[in-house]
Amino acid sequence: MILTRFASSTLLAVLVLCIGLASISQPVLATEENYAFATEQQRKDFKRLTQELRCPMCQNQNIADSDAMIAHDMRRKVYQLVTDGQGQDEVIDFMKQRYGDFVHYQPPVNSNTVWLWVLPFSVLLFGVLILIKKRPQAFSDNPQEQADLIAQADALLEKDK
């Protein structure tokens, strides 16, 4: 009895703690940087761009996620460009001019990267070709061949006896 009461109160405490932590950490993230936007569209563009642009110093983080100084600077630049009325493509081109294709999570199709698209489909095609080739032979329509096969099968069965 005492044990269960202890267990339930512990559970309650843990739950309260979890809820408390969740409600604390949420606003901390949101207020990290306050950028004011004139329009809702600009806010959306900024959000999408900072998620699509890769931090050039970190190995695999977008600039929205990273706390590196370069990510801070790039966010500020994206904010400047977006509030200047630049479109998403223009901002991405701006960053690509400075940091190369690496900065965008979507690789462009060129002679180096075309294999990323070609290879999976060619493997798929290869598999389909093998499947077609290896399809089990349909039972022959020719009565003579049928009779031969049955005779062979009978012979094998006879031998087993």
Add this chain to the structure above:
Amino acid sequence: MINTRFLVPLVGFLALVFFLYQGLFSDPRERDSQVLAKPMPEFSLPDLMDPSVIYTQDVFNGEVTLLNIWGVWCVTCAIELPYLTELSEQGVRFVGLYYDQDLDPDFGTKTLARVQQEVVATTNQLGNPFVFNIFDVYRDTSLDLGVTGAPETLLIDQQGIIRVHHIGDINPRVWSKKFAPIYDELTKPSSGEMQ
């Protein structure tokens, strides 16, 4: 003759092994600089020690210059400073592009005087290779140059064209391998294009 049924997967497997083996020796941090063979981007920035002096990209005209991006907060910069000073004593022209980490452009927490004081203390201790330091206040010029951190160094020729972009410190090995061949070529009296 070997059956193609075995040969095809074998060749495929070997190709895969070769591809993955190569990956063992590739550096994921290595990236091509976008500013190579391009002119220095336009800028207009103050001198670190005397903000009334404003520099533009024209300070690189007529002389081969090494533009070193650094800050006193950067540990590797402190390691390369004595060697850079040694090179500057041999006649290499160094210009600093200084940027401060703590000086947030939006919410300045550090005064300019404090930054200057730190820089003087560091260069007094470790050597000062710089003819002058350009203060990249908002780090816009660093961004235009595709700088990802400090230290980084650019070799700029007499026409203001960027010829080398090195990420990381300069040590004797990096200098002789990456900078010296191009630097010597550019400063050779006979081939000096402008002189």
